[in-house]
Amino acid sequence: MTSIGTGYDLSNSVFSPDGRNFQVEYATKAVENGGTAIGLRCKDGVVLAVEKLIQSKLLVPGSNKRIATVDRHVGIACAGLIPDARHFVSRARNEASSWRKGYYGPIPISSLADRMGQYAQTYTLFSSVRPFGVTSIIGGLDEEGGPSLWMVEPSGVTWGYFGAATGRGRQAAKAELEKLDLPNITVEEGVKHAARIILIAHGDNSGKDKDYELEMTWVRMPPNGEAEIAADGTVRGYGRHEEVPKDIVEQAEKDAKKAVEGDDDDEKMAES
Amino acid sequence: MSFLATPSYPQQNVPGGEPTQRHGFNPYADNGGSIIGIAGDDFLIMAGDTRHTAGYNINSRTERKVYRLGEESSLVLATVGFGADAKWLADTMKRAVDVCFPRLSMMKDFKFQHNLKDMTVSAAAQFLFTILYGNRFFPKYAYCILGGLDKNGKARLFSYDPVGSYSKEGERRAAAGAASSLIVPFLDNQVEFKNQYVPGTQGMTERPVEYLPLEKVEMLVKDAFTSATERHIEVGDGLQMVIVSAQHGVREEIIELKRD
């Protein structure tokens, strides 16, 4: 933060002499303080998961969702400033809805991600606005691209991923995601990994003294959906974004705890 | 100046030319049925049949025309005419009087604004006028009868035409709808004692008007509707009666009418 006091960080859209937009970088900092959010692109769908830190015991369990349904086949998981995320999601819903009106069908995930990226980017251009303090992971399953996962950052950067992570535990989460054979696992396996990765990410950062709630959704083909299996084994068709059933999440959490604590035991044994 | 000589819209029925016939959209319909309201001293009965028609078709045999405007309120509204407008009026009045809807509408909720007090009958009556007259140039095609008890427990009754005119003093009886021309003279005679004279006065002294007891009024309402059912094809199926009494609260009753 050597730039503080130089004056180039006071207004949005102003470059510093070495070519940086500090307001965007500060927005990224805001994201890094939020609970971890991850996304897994599996071969038959997408899994989204967030580590929702319990801010107060007075909150109703399950309230204040951080993964939103944007259209039947799309979900967005967010890390960062929640109000910014709510606005971002609302914009995504409008995009999806107007696509339906104009083109008479569901929006492809790539188009939605592209539009949302452009939207985020416009908030880096004017001194009258500030960038979104949010990084969002957009996941969905469509007919053209099959399962797809995108991450939109405050700068407007929008990249497609097999596995995406943001928020305070992103480093640990990324390390874990890299170990997976993501293109070839199923959504069911993805759910188990997601629960484990969120647990690891939680334990790895400064928020670990706080309790967290695991919020998890998936996008996969509904039982009566018209699916097609592409040459690379991925599913094509319009999926459905839903919460992962409670019993499956609970089981995944239990397994995750066992696996992670098991690791600790191994380490202890190795130490002794 | 030639542009002033001819209107800029297509002319219809040009003299000497072929008359043009345009198939327009008629936003109104007549859904039949009749309603009655009779006020006693400390009670009133509002009644309507439950037949809903479109021409010779019976759409439904169980559509109610009499609405209570609040669960705790004594206010009752009966509407007849074009069913969609009638229902809109009832919904609008309910929303204005009761607390059952959140304050989403432009119209502020009366009960919230006035310390949870019910609207008085005369206030509701004036309010209904405002709504009806507010639609003066695209009228709500429904005839309304509004009734309730005032703060002294006396029955008040008001009846309206579709653009809102009503008598602020209220009245003792009212009828509207398809069979009103059959029912009104009957009520004139039986409630207002029209054409009744004191026996032995050689038709010189009119019988003085007096409040009728509840049982008698209930009988009159039933008689009015069974008779109207006999003679009018749009009346029948069921008779819905809402009885509002200062002593016994509000009671609703549905009895059968002929379904032919």
Place this chain on the structure above:
Amino acid sequence: MNHLPEAWGRPRDDIYGAYDHQYVSASNPNQHTTSPVVTGTSVVALKYNGGVVIAADNLASYGSLARFTNVERLKQVGSHTVVGASGDVSDMQFLFDEQLEQLIISEEYQNDGHHLRAKHIYSYLSRVMYHRRSKFNPLWNVLLVAGWDDGKPFLASTDLLGTTFSGPALASGFGAHLAIPLLRRVCPDEAAVANITREQAISVIEECMKVLFYRDARSMNKYSMSIISGEGDKVEIEHRKDIQLKQQSWKFAESIRGYGAQVV
């Protein structure tokens, strides 16, 4: 197309005479739908002791021309409801594919386990219909809303004027004349619903579709049927598509002049 763009899309002057430019003048009054164009005929529906059966044929007529023969006029809306539409097909598509689709998608944003039930859909539709008639721009349809609501079968109607009513047996269009008497014979009132089984209801509706095909010149012999059945809070909707009319008998036609063999 010639070299005069202003003449494109207008009747040729040499055949129809000079074009009356008043028709494209911007100061003309706005014109809205004042009559339907491509239309669907009756929808029939009947409650039974565990749900509702609703049916509509697959024809869309252009006047007396049987224009499209594979049109679906029943739509499932959410998990509890089926809506059937007669009247203008483009207005139906606007309601089904744009309005109702968006209604359900927005409802699912909350993801709170609450779903719009039949009476909510019905209330929404009747308000839309009344609103549009009040703007003098009606949606030229009669809609039947069938569903499972609050542990009971639900059936109600709304039309281009926003008129609303409900009953144990409803039919729109020609069905209001031909099917209603047949339906009311087995189901004269709400109380009778308790004695009608699912199979009975289906066969009565099948009978109605047959009678309508016999006598309604804007009907066809292929139709869809939805059976909404419920138990407590659970709802199940079965869609039967491309049902062919069975056991038709055209014997009666023999004796009708112009129908059968009899020519004089």
